[in-house]
Amino acid sequence: xxxxxxxxxxxxxxxxxxxxxxxxxxxxxxxxxVKKCPYCDFNSHEIxxxxxxxxxxxxAGLTRDLEIALPQIRGRRVVSVFFGGGTPSLFSARSIxxxxxxxxxxxxxxxxxxxxxxxxxxxxxxxxxADFQAAGINRLSIGIQSFNPIHLQMLGRIHNNREAHRAVExxxxxxxxxxxxxxxxxxxxxxxxAHNDIKTACAFGVQHIxxxxxxxxxxxxxxxYPPSLPDDDLSADIQLMIExxxxxxxxxxxxTSAFAQFGYKSKHNLNYWLFGDxxxxxxxxxxxxxxxxxxxxxxxxxxxxxxLVKAALGVIVSDMLIQEQHEVSLDxxxxxxxxxxxxxxxGFETRMFQKRTGLSIxxxxxxxxxxxxxxxxxxxxxCIMPTSTGRRFLNDLLQIFLPEKSNI
Numbered sequence: 063x064x065x066x067x068x069x070x071x072x073x074x075x076x077x078x079x080x081x082x083x084x085x086x087x088x089x090x091x092x093x094x095x096v097k098k099c100p101y102c103d104f105n106s107h108e109i110x111x112x113x114x115x116x117x118x119x120x121x122a123g124l125t126r127d128l129e130i131a132l133p134q135i136r137g138r139r140v141v142s143v144f145f146g147g148g149t150p151s152l153f154s155a156r157s158i159x160x161x162x163x164x165x166x167x168x169x170x171x172x173x174x175x176x177x178x179x180x181x182x183x184x185x186x187x188x189x190x191x192a193d194f195q196a197a198g199i200n201r202l203s204i205g206i207q208s209f210n211p212i213h214l215q216m217l218g219r220i221h222n223n224r225e226a227h228r229a230v231e232x233x234x235x236x237x238x239x240x241x242x243x244x245x246x247x248x249x250x251x252x253x254x255x256a257h258n259d260i261k262t263a264c265a266f267g268v269q270h271i272x273x274x275x276x277x278x279x280x281x282x283x284x285x286x287y288p289p290s291l292p293d294d295d296l297s298a299d300i301q302l303m304i305e306x307x308x309x310x311x312x313x314x315x316x317x318t319s320a321f322a323q324f325g326y327k328s329k330h331n332l333n334y335w336l337f338g339d340x341x342x343x344x345x346x347x348x349x350x351x352x353x354x355x356x357x358x359x360x361x362x363x364x365x366x367x368x369x370l371v372k373a374a375l376g377v378i379v380s381d382m383l384i385q386e387q388h389e390v391s392l393d394x395x396x397x398x399x400x401x402x403x404x405x406x407x408x409g410f411e412t413r414m415f416q417k418r419t420g421l422s423i424x425x426x427x428x429x430x431x432x433x434x435x436x437x438x439x440x441x442x443x444x445c446i447m448p449t450s451t452g453r454r455f456l457n458d459l460l461q462i463f464l465p466e467k468s469n470i
Contacts, residue, residue, distance in 0.1 A: 080420045083352050084338040086135060087142045087330050088169070090124065090161060091344030092150040093366050096184060099218045100283035101245075101276060105346030105364050106148040117157045120344075120366070123373035125164050127343040127362070127383055132168060134351050135341055140169050142176040142330035145199075151181035155193030162198045176201055176329040178241075183221035183229035195236045201328075202233045203241040203272075208248065209262045216249045216289065230266050239326060241270035246304060247297040248276055249289035256300045257307065264311040269326035273304050274319050298454075318405045318456065335406055337399040337418040345369035350390075357390040393465035395419040396426055400463045404439075404456065409447025429462050438462070 094113055095106045109116075143165065145158065158179065165171065178201040179194060191202070208214050211223045221229070233240045242263050246256045263271050275297065278285045292300065305315055313321035317335060320328065334340065342349040346364035350357065363369045363385045372382045381387075390398065399419050403410040415423050423430075430446070433439040438452035438459040452459045 080352055080354055080357075080417075082417065083138065083354075084336075084418055085141045085333050086138045087144065087333045087338060087340040088140050088165065089340050089342040089344075089347055089349075090143065090145050090150075091147060091342060091347040091362075092120070092145060092153055093148040093345045094152055095147065095149045096152070096182075096220050097218065101217060101279070103279035103282050104148070107366060109152070113152045114154065116366075117153055119370060121157050121160050123370045124161055124343055126373045128164065128168055130383065131341055131343065131349075135169075135339075138170075138339075139172050140165075140175060141172045141338075142333060143171070143178070144330045145179040147180055149182050149185060149205075150179050151185040151190075151194075155190055155197050158194060158199065159197035176239075178203055178328075178330055180205065181229070181233075182219075183225045184219070186225070186229045186232050188232055188235075191232055191236050200237070201239040201241065202237045203243060203270075204229055204233055205243045206230070206263070207243065207245045209259050210255055213248045213251060213255070217245070218283075230268065234266070234268070239270070240268040241272060241328070242266070242268050243272045243274065245274050245276045246300050247292045249291060251292055251300070253296065253299055253303060257303055260304050260307045264307065264313075269323050270328060271308060271313060271321045272319055273308075273321065275301065315407055317407065318453065335402045336410060336414060337402055357395060359386075359388055359390055360384050361386040392419075392421060396421055397460075397463050397465055400426075401460055404448050404452070404459060407448070407453060409441075409445055412441070412444055412446055415446075426463060433459060433462050436462075 091105065093105055093107050094109045094116070096109060098106060098108050143162070145161075150158070162177070177199050179199045180203045181191075182205045194202070206226050206229070207217055207219060209223050209226050214222060214226070230240070230242065244259055244263060246259070248256075260271075260273070276291065278288055278291075291297075308315065308321045313323060314327075315321050316327050317331070320331065322328070339350055339352050340348075341351065342360075342362065345362060345366045346369075347362045349360040351360070352358075362383050363372050369383065375382045396415075396419055399415060403414070412423055415421070415426075430439070430441065433452070434441065437449055438455065439446065439448055441447070448456070448459060
C-alpha cells in the first residue's frame with residue numbers, strides 16, 4: 063500500500079533550517095495607564111494610587127527578567143528598543159534611564175539603535191521629555207488618536223485637543239524623530255472630520271504618522287457596548303483619503319497603517335513585519351526567539367503583581383516568568399511570515415522567506431499562483447508584493463495562505 067504524503071511531510075522535507083538568525087529587537091512593557099480606554103485590548107491596567115510607588119519595584123523586576131532571558135539571546139546584537147504599554151511616559155525619566163543603563167550593560171546594542179517610547183498627551187511635561195531624550199530615547203510615539211475634542215471624549219482619552227497640540231510641540235523641541243498615532247472610522251466620524259485630523263497631523267511635519275482603523279476588539283468596553291461606526295463604504299473612503307492626503311504631503315505609505323518621511327521608517331516595526339526576533343520583557347510581554355532548529359513564542363504573566371512575584375522567584379526557577387510558551391510549527395511559520403510581510407506595500411525579497419522561516423519558497427508555490435491569478439499579488443524571482451487590490455483586501459489575500467487551505 064502506497065504511503066500517503068501529507069503537507070506536513072512535504073514541509074519537513076523542504077525545511078532548510080535557519081542558516082542565520084534574524085535581527086533581534088527588545089520590547090519593554092510598562093502596563094499602567096491613568097485610565098483604560100474603551101477600545102483598548104492591550105495588557106494595560108489603571109493606576110491605583112501613585113505610579114512612583116510602583117516604579118522601583120517594577121524596574122527591579124524588569125532587570126531580573128532580562129537577566130533570566132539572557133541565555134536565549136546571548137551574543138546577539140539588539141537593533142532596536144521599544145517601550146510600550148500601557149503608558150510608558152507615566153514613568154519618570156530616572157526610571158527609563160535606569161532601564162536603558164541595564165540594557166546597555168547586559169546586551170550589545172547596535173550603534174545608533176532606534177530607541178522608542180510611547181507617550182500620551184495627558185502625561186506631557188516639558189522637562190520630563192527633555193530628560194527622556196537625555197536618557198537615550200531617540201524616537202517618541204505619541205498616542206494622539208484624534209485632534210477633535212468630541213472624538214477624544216468618545217474614545218475615553220484623558221487629554222483634550224489643546225493638550226494634543228501642546229504634546230506635539232513639546233515632542234518636536236526635544237526629538238528629531240516623532241510618530242503620531244491616529245485612529246479613523248471613529249464613532250459617528252465624517253469624512254471631513256477625518257480629513258481635518260490628517261491635515262492637522264501633516265501640518266506639524268512630524269517624521270512618521272500611523273493611521274489605524276478603529277476595530278471593536280473582544281474583551282473591550284466598545285465590544286460589549288458597540289458605538290455607531292461608519293459603514294464599510296465610508297471607512298474605505300476615509301482610508302483612501304488618508305493615503306492620498308499623506309502622499310501629497312510626501313509621506314511614504316510603506317505598511318498598511320504606517321506613513322514615513324524619507325529615511326524615517328520605523329526600524330522596530332519593520333523587524334516585526336519581516337518576521338524578525340524580539341525579546342519582550344515586562345508584564346504580559348510577548349517574545350519570538352529563533353534558534354537554528356526551532357522558533358519559540360513566549361508570553362510573560364500578564365497581571366503586574368503576579369509578574370513581580372514571579373520575577374522575584376525567577377532567580378531560583380529560570381522559566382518562572384513564562385505563562386505560555388510554544389514552538390512555532392512549520393505550517394505556522396509560513397503563514398505568520400506572510401501575515402506580517404504582506405502588510406508591507408513594497409512586499410518582501412523572495413529570499414527573505416527562506417531566511418526567516420527556514421523553508422523553501424516552493425512550499426507555498428500553489429498559493430502564490432492562486433494569489434497572482436486573482437490579482438492580489440505580483441512577483442518575480444526577486445520580490446513578492448501585494449497589488450493595490452491585495453492591500454485593500456488583505457484578509458482575502460492572507461486566507462489563501464492559511465495552513466488548513468494548503469492543497470500541497
